[in-house]
Amino acid sequence: MKIVILGSGNVATQLAEALRKVGEEIIQIYSRRLKNANELALKVNAKAIDNLNQVDASADVYLIAVKDDAILEVSQELKNFKGVIAHTSGATDIDVFSSEIENFGVFYPLQTFSKNRKVDFREIPICIEANNISSLETLKNLTSKLSEKIYEIDSEERITLHLAAVFVCNFSNHLYALAADILAAKGLNFDLIRPLIAETAVKVMENLPSQVQTGPAIRNDELTIKNHLELLQNSSDLKEIYEVLTRSIILKYK
Amino acid sequence: MKIVILGSGNVATQLAEALRKVGEEIIQIYSRRLKNANELALKVNAKAIDNLNQVDASADVYLIAVKDDAILEVSQELKNFKGVIAHTSGATDIDVFSSEIENFGVFYPLQTFSKNRKVDFREIPICIEANNISSLETLKNLTSKLSEKIYEIDSEERITLHLAAVFVCNFSNHLYALAADILAAKGLNFDLIRPLIAETAVKVMENLPSQVQTGPAIRNDELTIKNHLELLQNSSDLKEIYEVLTRSIILKYK
Numbered sequence: 001m002k003i004v005i006l007g008s009g010n011v012a013t014q015l016a017e018a019l020r021k022v023g024e025e026i027i028q029i030y031s032r033r034l035k036n037a038n039e040l041a042l043k044v045n046a047k048a049i050d051n052l053n054q055v056d057a058s059a060d061v062y063l064i065a066v067k068d069d070a071i072l073e074v075s076q077e078l079k080n081f082k083g084v085i086a087h088t089s090g091a092t093d094i095d096v097f098s099s100e101i102e103n104f105g106v107f108y109p110l111q112t113f114s115k116n117r118k119v120d121f122r123e124i125p126i127c128i129e130a131n132n133i134s135s136l137e138t139l140k141n142l143t144s145k146l147s148e149k150i151y152e153i154d155s156e157e158r159i160t161l162h163l164a165a166v167f168v169c170n171f172s173n174h175l176y177a178l179a180a181d182i183l184a185a186k187g188l189n190f191d192l193i194r195p196l197i198a199e200t201a202v203k204v205m206e207n208l209p210s211q212v213q214t215g216p217a218i219r220n221d222e223l224t225i226k227n228h229l230e231l232l233q234n235s236s237d238l239k240e241i242y243e244v245l246t247r248s249i250i251l252k253y254k
Numbered sequence: 255m256k257i258v259i260l261g262s263g264n265v266a267t268q269l270a271e272a273l274r275k276v277g278e279e280i281i282q283i284y285s286r287r288l289k290n291a292n293e294l295a296l297k298v299n300a301k302a303i304d305n306l307n308q309v310d311a312s313a314d315v316y317l318i319a320v321k322d323d324a325i326l327e328v329s330q331e332l333k334n335f336k337g338v339i340a341h342t343s344g345a346t347d348i349d350v351f352s353s354e355i356e357n358f359g360v361f362y363p364l365q366t367f368s369k370n371r372k373v374d375f376r377e378i379p380i381c382i383e384a385n386n387i388s389s390l391e392t393l394k395n396l397t398s399k400l401s402e403k404i405y406e407i408d409s410e411e412r413i414t415l416h417l418a419a420v421f422v423c424n425f426s427n428h429l430y431a432l433a434a435d436i437l438a439a440k441g442l443n444f445d446l447i448r449p450l451i452a453e454t455a456v457k458v459m460e461n462l463p464s465q466v467q468t469g470p471a472i473r474n475d476e477l478t479i480k481n482h483l484e485l486l487q488n489s490s491d492l493k494e495i496y497e498v499l500t501r502s503i504i505l506k507y508k
Contacts, residue, residue, distance in 0.1 A: 068478065091470070091478045110446060112453055112468055119453060125446050151446065160440045161447070163482050164433035168447055169454045170469030171499045172426040177463035177506065179418035186414045192364060192379050192405065193415070193422055194459055199366055199373060200423045201455035205448055209431035214366055215424030216345070224322065224345045228417050237502050244498050245425045248491050252431065 001142060004028045004055055004083075005046075006074055007065035008036040010113035011088050013043075015065060018121040020044040022145045027056055052077035059083045061142055063107060068092050075101065084135045086128075090162030093155040094129050105130030105139050108158055109147075112169050121146045127153035127161065178238060210252070217249035255396060258282045258309055258337075259300075260328055261319035262290035264367035265342050267297075269319060272375040274298040276399045281310055306331035313337045315396055317361060322346050329355065338389045340382075344416030347409040348383050359384030359393050362412055363401075366423050375400045381407035381415065432492060464506070471503035 003024055005016050008031035016026055026046040031037035037048035049055065055062070055078060064074050064087040071087045078085050079100045086107040087096065097104040108127040111119055126143045128150065130136035136152075143150045153161065176197060180190045203212050216224040225246060232239040257278055259270050262285035270280055280300040285291035291302035303309065309316070309332060318328050318341040325341045332339050333354045340361040341350065351358040362381040365373055380397045382404065384390035390406075397404045407415065430451060434444045457466045470478040479500060486493040 164436045167429045167433040168451045175421045179421040182418045195377050197422045
């Protein structure tokens, strides 16, 4: 398949490299900034472009991995093409595409991406959706080369998935960051709790999280909760988070 | 060394098995319930007891791995012994031990334990504290057989560590549980986000969490935040958690 990637951020970078690795032909990388397009294009042997008028009309798939609020604008410039135009956003409905576009869909890899950290795509669930059977087949073909975990997911389901992803990824990472701040304030190294972070995640690979909940809240250990809140008395932000999550745990398991 | 373990819960079980594995002699397992003491004693070739009067006075180390609020009571029954009496609690000050006890301390493995999931003790930071140099040496010797990560941590530092542990372990796991609920309500499988949970944790093994924060809050993506809150409008608990954590992320990175 001939593929054009629109975008040069974390998702675009990881996706382009993974597709190239499995032998797909990336013909162009588009970015508003030619420098960024060039940087990624070099890695995947593609041509860099910075103008949507230059997009090759003969590609089989156009993967739009730009900021959510730019998907509409980018897709409008591709509307006479025959190839499948797909965005990669968890939070964006398939209806973002105008009915003037013939073949379109969504290709959402459910993972957190950094530019410089390679992830194993075979382990990543990829959620696809399309406006017709031939577009769906094209996206399925493409996905099957990358991952064994292909899910047909409609837009409503995908937005629910994206919300759940915010809880387990963005919010959990923020709790890690707050813990790092708590430790740093006492001169303690973040290394001390890294093994605990790893084990907490590993535990739910085979269990449901509600089966392995531990800690003072589920034990209703009022003394420890009181001591923790005292330690947090000078930080209204941390104290509020501690209280809200503790209350939620007690509520769930009472 | 001859060791007595007081307790038969998750920490006691994992600790007894790990000590036995590195060749230490566990002479007794105490539990208020003989059945529980027996179950663990069988695994580690020890004698089960259910009465504190039966505790062997000749052990080198007594590890108290009972509920926090029972540590005082258990330790009172051991006060004429010469061996080092140490509790394993993150949340309990070393001062819990009466001055009538000669040698005492704390042996706190910073990890989350389940009864049936073996953990690799060599990777677990073990925080130790003692009331005198000889007790400290005894605890160091014991620790060095289990783990390469020995930290001398005083009670104030340890309670801070325990608070940080609640954030990264208990609270993160609760976010996983809430995400599982969000998915289940739409008939979506928790498997879909397991790879994301794993990657989120792996990312901070080499980075600080504040360096890898992603998501709508840090991007100040108001539309996505608004859409997520609409999805949560029928759950005041989830909505409050979403709002509090989103506000905290915005506050931290603004």
